[in-house]
Amino acid sequence: MIDRLIILGATGDLNARFLLPALVALRAAGHVGDRFELVCADRRDWSGEEFRRWVSDQLDRHAAAEPGETRKAIADRARYRRTDATDAADIASLVAGDDPVAVYLALPPAIFPGVVAALGAANLPPGSRIVLEKPFGEDLDSAVELNRLLAGVVPEQAVFRVDHFLAMTTVQNLLGSRLANRVLEPLWNSANISEVKIIWDETLALEGRAGYYDGVGALKDMVQNHLFQVLCLVAMEPPLSLGERDLRDRKIDVLRSVRPLTDDDVVRRTRRARYLAGRAGDRDVPAYAEEEGVDPRRRTETFAEVELELDNWRWSGTTFRLRTGKALGHERKEVAVRFRPVPHLPSGLGEEAEPNVLRFGLEPESMTLALAGIGTAARTLAPLTLTARPAPPELPAYGRLLLDVLLGNAALSIRGDEAEEAWRVLAPIMSAWSRDVVPLAEYPAGSDGPAAVRSG
Structure with missing residues (x-):
């Protein structure tokens, strides 16, 4: 050590x-x-x-x-x-x-x-x-x-x-929930899962970080690293072990399987926006372009959403939506796994059941499963939610991260070829956005985000 x-x-x-x-x-x-x-x-x-x-x-x-x-x-x-x-x-x-x-x-x-x-x-x-x-x-x-x-x-x-996302207890619990539970792993594929949402919505605005954030933006600050890392753990094939080589090999397989985006794909599958003046919670928030230290000519986004598809056996046909935004009206930091509907409901049980959704709360840490159960009226369906909260971790995320550094355990750090592959995935989006192929939308601080994604 x-x-x-x-x-x-x-x-x-x-x-x-x-x-x-x-x-x-x-x-x-x-x-x-x-x-x-x-x-x-x-x-x-x-x-x-x-x-x-x-x-x-x-x-x-x-x-x-x-x-x-x-x-x-x-x-x-x-x-x-x-x-x-x-x-x-x-x-x-x-x-x-x-x-x-x-x-x-x-x-x-x-x-x-x-x-x-x-x-x-x-x-x-x-x-x-x-x-x-x-x-x-x-x-x-x-x-x-x-x-x-x-x-x-x-x-x-x-x-x-x-x-530090990789050192968060709930992010690591994604692997444990998948790989150590027979009830989940057989269902963990496109035949059963229609969509996975990886969401990091914040009520915080710039909070004095213009010196860093204005040169980076939401796409590079959150999607390229944090959300891509969560994507890898959600979508990776089971590794032989959680050792450095096995775990990191399977993560890079996920990034290599991301279907490349054309300009037309970027228009249909990505959104970018920045916040206007508004009221978030109990505070007034100025427009991003008017925040101290911001250069409006950079057209830096504070909201980014990307929809990806993976070209591999397990996930062909499943949509992965990665989204992050600042100065929004509500915190939402989770991985939401939406299962496909059952192929048939017996007559008399109702016309339609809500899809099952398994949610991994990233902050605060939690896990919930939305099911369809029998309602109060006979032979009707009603939502049923099962919730669990993990025990508090011994160490905060950065504590675990520093301990791994001091011990020389690199399993939860990012290998050089993985870092490069993440940029390859993002390159078509960055190029299209720099050419304004996708317009920079706006949303009031304290709202649910740009109108095109408010239902998400």
């Missing part, structure tokens, strides 16, 4: 809200002890004491449920170094030593190539690992080039292209 973690971009939102609280959770669960070193680096000219005060403040806000002494233990061992992450000399000083390190790039993806080049020149200790947040590149060409740079620094097994 690696005992030295270096976080580049340590004064940013990712570290404050997720990485530092995850380390507290790891400490509370006994996964990191007194030998663990936390080195935090960024451009700000802070003293070590100033940084530790900042860490304490962030942990009080974002890890308040953890014991105070555990929060203090992480804050006390956080060492700060003012660093230019693209400067080879700065990086060499940061990683110096004989023991391997895990270097976490909590940085804007646009500077990943420069940082990886600096890491390559710094002579990382043998056994070191590099962790990169999404999105991995901004298109196929940049992903290929970034993979090439990484291959010159560390072996593929030491590259962790992380996606």
Whole structure:
């Protein structure tokens, strides 16, 4: 297990809200002890004491449920170094030593190539690992080039292209529910399932993230990585094991089976939009184009929907709908598996039964199954819903992610060829949208989204 973690971009939102609280959770669960070193680096000219005060403040806000002494233990061992992450000399000083390190790039993806080049020149200790947040590149060409740079620094097994969705309990439960239950696996195919919806609808708006989001948009921020990863777990063939090679081989099979989209397909099967001014919950939300830091000329979308089909034996004839949106009226974060109707209803039982729908709630975590049951009146049908909630996980998603990095378990990270394949799937959509083949629709903040998809 690696005992030295270096976080580049340590004064940013990712570290404050997720990485530092995850380390507290790891400490509370006994996964990191007194030998663990936390080195935090960024451009700000802070003293070590100033940084530790900042860490304490962030942990009080974002890890308040953890014991105070555990929060203090992480804050006390956080060492700060003012660093230019693209400067080879700065990086060499940061990683110096004989023991391997895990270097976490909590940085804007646009500077990943420069940082990886600096890491390559710094002579990382043998056994070191590099962790990169999404999105991995901004298109196929940049992903290929970034993979090439990484291959010159560390072996593929030491590259962790992380996606915290894969560490979420309910996302992992997709595999468990499918593969460990005889009642489900025989039905898990197009003969029984008509549609799978993978939805991440948020009431949150931009929330001060224009510096990152306006250059990315909903399609790259959510669909290309998070929702594609969920798609892979829903649609993959059963792996021989949950080991690194078997699991990742089956995931890339799914992406390779996605039917390529023509311009006509993109028009029929994709939608994009951005929010106008409106009221979401108890707050007024300005139009996206008027948010601070947004360049309206970029025409960045805050809503994206993509319908895909898989050309393989198991899923031919099933539609996969991936959707995400910001500043919507209701939170909806789930995988909804819609089964086909029964082939025949006995006379007198009613004209039609609602399709069975199995829902995996991603946030909050839950699982529900909608069935048709006997109603209060004789020989009538009525909806019946079975609900289960999993036990709280021992670790938050980022805690599980960091533990895998420190242990060297890459099964839930994204392999280089998988990252490239995801961009290949998205390339026709990106091209068509850049040419305005699909118009950029609009929807009021706090609504159900653009009119064309409100029924979905």
